[in-house]
Amino acid sequence: MDTHWDGVRLHVVTGKGGTGKTTVAAALALALASGGRKVLLVEVEGRQGIAQVFDLPPLPYEERRIAVAPSGGDVYALAIDPEDAMLEYLEMFYGMRRAGRALTKMGVVDFATTVAPGFRDVLVTGKTTEAVRRRGKDGRRVYDAVVLDAPPTGRITRFLNVTQEVAGLAKVGPIKNHSDLVSGVVKSPETAVHFVTLLEEMPVQETIDGVAELRAAGLPAGGVFVNMVRESLLPPRVLDMAVKGRFDVGELALGLKSAGLADSADASTLAEALVDEVVEHARRTAIERSERESLDAVDLPRYELPLLADGVDLAGLYELAESMRTQGAA
Amino acid sequence: MKKPEPLDVDAILDDPGTRIIVCCGAGGVGKTTTAAALGLRAAERGRRAVVLTVDPARRLAQSMGLTELDNTPRLIVRHDDGGELFAMMLDMKRTFDEIIEAHADPERARQILSNPFYQSLSSSFAGTQEYMAMEKLGQLRRSDEWDLIVVDTPPSRSALDFLDAPERLGRFLDGRFIRLLTAPAKAGGRSAFRLLNAGFGLMAGALTKLLGAQVIKDLQTFVSALDAVFGGFRQRAELTYKLLQAPGTAFLVVAAPERDAMREASYFVERLAEERMPLAGLVVNRVHLTPASALSAARSAAAAEELESRGEHELTAAVLRLHAGRMQLAARQSREQEHFVTAHPTVPVVQVRAMSDDVHDLAGLRQIGELLASA
Numbered sequence: 001m002d003t004h005w006d007g008v009r010l011h012v013v014t015g016k017g018g019t020g021k022t023t024v025a026a027a028l029a030l031a032l033a034s035g036g037r038k039v040l041l042v043e044v045e046g047r048q049g050i051a052q053v054f055d056l057p058p059l060p061y062e063e064r065r066i067a068v069a070p071s072g073g074d075v076y077a078l079a080i081d082p083e084d085a086m087l088e089y090l091e092m093f094y095g096m097r098r099a100g101r102a103l104t105k106m107g108v109v110d111f112a113t114t115v116a117p118g119f120r121d122v123l124v125t126g127k128t129t130e131a132v133r134r135r136g137k138d139g140r141r142v143y144d145a146v147v148l149d150a151p152p153t154g155r156i157t158r159f160l161n162v163t164q165e166v167a168g169l170a171k172v173g174p175i176k177n178h179s180d181l182v183s184g185v186v187k188s189p190e191t192a193v194h195f196v197t198l199l200e201e202m203p204v205q206e207t208i209d210g211v212a213e214l215r216a217a218g219l220p221a222g223g224v225f226v227n228m229v230r231e232s233l234l235p236p237r238v239l240d241m242a243v244k245g246r247f248d249v250g251e252l253a254l255g256l257k258s259a260g261l262a263d264s265a266d267a268s269t270l271a272e273a274l275v276d277e278v279v280e281h282a283r284r285t286a287i288e289r290s291e292r293e294s295l296d297a298v299d300l301p302r303y304e305l306p307l308l309a310d311g312v313d314l315a316g317l318y319e320l321a322e323s324m325r326t327q328g329a330a
Numbered sequence: 331m332k333k334p335e336p337l338d339v340d341a342i343l344d345d346p347g348t349r350i351i352v353c354c355g356a357g358g359v360g361k362t363t364t365a366a367a368l369g370l371r372a373a374e375r376g377r378r379a380v381v382l383t384v385d386p387a388r389r390l391a392q393s394m395g396l397t398e399l400d401n402t403p404r405l406i407v408r409h410d411d412g413g414e415l416f417a418m419m420l421d422m423k424r425t426f427d428e429i430i431e432a433h434a435d436p437e438r439a440r441q442i443l444s445n446p447f448y449q450s451l452s453s454s455f456a457g458t459q460e461y462m463a464m465e466k467l468g469q470l471r472r473s474d475e476w477d478l479i480v481v482d483t484p485p486s487r488s489a490l491d492f493l494d495a496p497e498r499l500g501r502f503l504d505g506r507f508i509r510l511l512t513a514p515a516k517a518g519g520r521s522a523f524r525l526l527n528a529g530f531g532l533m534a535g536a537l538t539k540l541l542g543a544q545v546i547k548d549l550q551t552f553v554s555a556l557d558a559v560f561g562g563f564r565q566r567a568e569l570t571y572k573l574l575q576a577p578g579t580a581f582l583v584v585a586a587p588e589r590d591a592m593r594e595a596s597y598f599v600e601r602l603a604e605e606r607m608p609l610a611g612l613v614v615n616r617v618h619l620t621p622a623s624a625l626s627a628a629r630s631a632a633a634a635e636e637l638e639s640r641g642e643h644e645l646t647a648a649v650l651r652l653h654a655g656r657m658q659l660a661a662r663q664s665r666e667q668e669h670f671v672t673a674h675p676t677v678p679v680v681q682v683r684a685m686s687d688d689v690h691d692l693a694g695l696r697q698i699g700e701l702l703a704s705a
Contacts, residue, residue: 259643
């Protein structure tokens with residue numbers, strides 16, 4: 001099936017706090033895996049967000065299967081711990097298991113992963129891109145796609161722009177080579193950076209700023225996922241009247257009486273109370289319309305995901321994944 | 331929902347013994363807005379208040395008349411009865427630079443400020459923002475120019491990072507690695523690795539391989555230059571930590587009625603208790619309340635269906651559908667809060683209803699202040 005992101009192997013998902021970034025990343029992994037594919041979902045901030053959305057015990061630093069996608073397909077998950085990633089890196093590239101342990105004891109690992117932030121990001125993105133590039137014995141890629149639940153919008157460009165970040169620290173040497181390798185993946189057409197937003201002023205503004213920053217750094221912007229979209233139940237004409245304070249309360253009261261919800265005395269009180277809701281809804285709809293217009297400016301494919309009335313549970317994730325697939329996101 | 335004790339915000343604001351209010355919680359729950367609204371309300375009730383915000387949205391900053399990072403409190407409102415509101419945005423790098431300049435001689439300060447490690451540490455270390463926020467808080471408190479400081483916490487990966495920052499810095503400073511790097515510098519600037527035993531030689535080899543020789547050299551310069559400054563750092567970090575535990579401090583945990591945010595709030599409350607930090611209560615923002623709550627979701631939906639099937643009162647049916655959705659959302663939000671209240675029955679709570687638009691000006695902040703005080 002053709003999607004907007006055929007050929008993309010690394011899906012980076014970012015967004016302002018509170019927009020549902022982890023939920024969207026999880027649903028995207030399910031959507032990408034459906035139909036018999038194998039997808040790795042990665043988290044990097046030590047929050048155990050993946051375990052929470054899939055209702056699992058905390059994930060170790062190990063790739064393990066956590067969900068089966070619709071019509072076959074597997075989602076694996078990995079919670080990257082920068083310290084473990086550093087030890088693994090030392091062992092993998094230098095065969096230095098013992099030295100790694102010595103480094104941990106000396107506090108070097110702690111130092112490198114917490115104090116020198118560029119290094120920390122290189123380790124984490126390094127592990128992620130290694131999973132993207134990894135090939136099996138048959139020479140084929142092990143994962144059809146990797147979805148990265150990345151740091152929030154405010155930090156995303158710095159996080160991905162590793163070469164820039166370590167340039168001041170390491171001009172030559174293995175860290176530099178390693179970061180060049182990472183950069184080769186994240187700046188290629190195999191990567192897409194998706195933004196999660198709500199139809200509210202602050203998240204939309206952050207998205208617009210984030211996309212601009214990303215583009216300025218030469219990193220590939222992907223799609224915009226508008227999360228928690230409420231359907232509008234009232235026709236625009238009625239909403240317009242409500243905003244102008246000219247909603248027909250009398251007509252509503254008649255309807256309430258007719259529905260047997262109130263007698264004549266109570267009907268107008270109930271109608272007044274409901275009108276407050278209508279006015280609030282109308283205002284919110286107007287804001288959403290103008291936020292959609294603002295988002296037009298970033299000129300990226302846009303996907304709208306419904307607000308889940310019962311909150312995010314496993315069934316909700318599958319519902320979001322299905323919605324992504326019908327919209328061509330996966 | 332079990333009824334929690336109402337949080338009396340005005341009592342906290344009016345108590346002259348309250349000197350610091352810390353708003354903490356998950357990202358995206360409205361911490362900065364809450365902090366600004368509290369500061370404004372305190373000023374209007376006669377306090378001389380300063381709001382220290384760490385990473386505000388531009389519009390919110392504009393609503394208080396702040397246009398740029400300048401690291402100094404600016405007067406926002408002055409009242410006839412003596413109340414004043416100041417506000418400032420934290421400039422993390424500037425704050426760090428100032429500490430270096432204040433604690434090192436000019437030559438050493440210059441060395442540190444131009445070192446690539448310092449530049450990286452001061453502008454992007456995940457813990458620097460938290461640490462500098464605490465440092466600035468300590469500075470403002472020590473200046474004693476304000477009788478109330480309201481601070482929001484950085485949007486960190488873990489909402490608790492600011493509590494851990496001083497300890498992390500301490501651990502970093504006490505690390506053997508740092509001591510090894512600094513020791514030779516004190517002994518006359520000889521190579522860090524020459525003096526040391528074979529075990530360290532192995533490590534040094536690994537390090538050089540991993541980082542490259544230039545990095546090691548920069549690192550050494552950086553660490554030895556910072557060494558003199560760091561002692562004072564840690565001492566003040568500990569003072570600030572103690573300040574947070576003092577009775578004049580009130581922690582307000584801010585949340586939204588969503589699962590993640592409430593879970594984070596629970597975690598926060600437990601952690602504050604562990605650290606013996608004084609918790610004042612929980613603020614739940616974005617709560618959907620409706621004046622028509624007597625009409626249940628089920629009855630509303632059934633009536634809408636009835637009208638639709640009769641083909642009558644189309645408008646009323648749509649409004650009833652809308653109401654049913656609102657009631658459903660309200661029920662879910664109430665469930666999310668219930669978990670918290672059950673687990674922490676003694677924590678006072680105030681709910682702030684959801685607004686249709688973002689706050690753009692002082693009038694908006696004032697309105698939120700009123701809602702905060704209406705529990």
